Amino acid sequence: MPTALITGITGQDGSYLAELLLNKGYRVVGVARRSSTVNSERIKHILDDITVVQGDLQDQGSLLSVLEEHKPIEVYNLAAQSFVPTSWNQPALTGDVTALGVTRLLEAIRFVNPKIRFYQASSSEMFGKVMEVPQKETTPFYPRSPYGVAKMYGHWITINYRESFNIFATSGILFNHESPRRGLEFVTRKITDGAARIRLGLAKELRLGNLESQRDWGFAGDYVEAMWLMLQQDQPDNYVIGTGETHTVREFCEIAFSRVGLDYKEYVVQDEKFYRPAEVDLLISDPSKARNILKWEPSVSFKELVAMMVDADVERLKKG
Numbered sequence: 508m509p510t511a512l513i514t515g516i517t518g519q520d521g522s523y524l525a526e527l528l529l530n531k532g533y534r535v536v537g538v539a540r541r542s543s544t545v546n547s548e549r550i551k552h553i554l555d556d557i558t559v560v561q562g563d564l565q566d567q568g569s570l571l572s573v574l575e576e577h578k579p580i581e582v583y584n585l586a587a588q589s590f591v592p593t594s595w596n597q598p599a600l601t602g603d604v605t606a607l608g609v610t611r612l613l614e615a616i617r618f619v620n621p622k623i624r625f626y627q628a629s630s631s632e633m634f635g636k637v638m639e640v641p642q643k644e645t646t647p648f649y650p651r652s653p654y655g656v657a658k659m660y661g662h663w664i665t666i667n668y669r670e671s672f673n674i675f676a677t678s679g680i681l682f683n684h685e686s687p688r689r690g691l692e693f694v695t696r697k698i699t700d701g702a703a704r705i706r707l708g709l710a711k712e713l714r715l716g717n718l719e720s721q722r723d724w725g726f727a728g729d730y731v732e733a734m735w736l737m738l739q740q741d742q743p744d745n746y747v748i749g750t751g752e753t754h755t756v757r758e759f760c761e762i763a764f765s766r767v768g769l770d771y772k773e774y775v776v777q778d779e780k781f782y783r784p785a786e787v788d789l790l791i792s793d794p795s796k797a798r799n800i801l802k803w804e805p806s807v808s809f810k811e812l813v814a815m816m817v818d819a820d821v822e823r824l825k826k827g
Contacts, residue, residue, distance in 0.1 A: 515586030564608025716781030749792025
């Protein structure tokens, strides 16, 4: 039984990836930071099937210990300070975890077992102020937030270790991917939760920032399959993962509210408080390389994704 190690296993992507790997016969080890209250809500249904250990991307020693003890053949680095607005409030912390944390993990792999296959979760936020449309693997980066800058460092240090130490280090440049497990602070989940609350009489309005921002949104459950496929190739490489479609926040609102029989225009209020200091206006992927080499295709459409999230929030709030 091969062992895979996932940092950030308690997050959206970590939970879906753990499910996928368990179904493929892996022994799954998840790394989570120590805290007085570990948030295991997303993985509670598989806790008996996985091993969760303490570790931290800010602590080199903990990473070395985990690799030495559990001997994974694959490592998926999904841990990060991943909320873009927080990266403006805590830029140094974002850099230490999201950027330098990648270096610490790669160094641990280099010392413990350089034959480990490594996946780095890169981000479309690295494209920022886009230099071409759509964005592909060779598109120049122009990040517009401390988070985007930190992810760009993690991306390039992954390539550097691949080329310098012959480590199987792959980088997946994932465009926005959502699910009912998305954190409530993210705009997509904020919208679906807000629509559900208003429908159920638990709220009267939803305050958002820029409704004209355009994103390439897909389903997180599809995207973790692409991560796994990257580590099954003969050679490590970089891959853009996305749907190739773009939609505005306004369109997301329209579909979400109509799902519960409401007109978003009557409830959504634009609030400058939620605007970014430097806005990323348009992100849209060219996933041709992933489709051709990985044979990967998204299975959930944009409208299906929004409906899935709204329905899940309605059910959750009814139970609550």
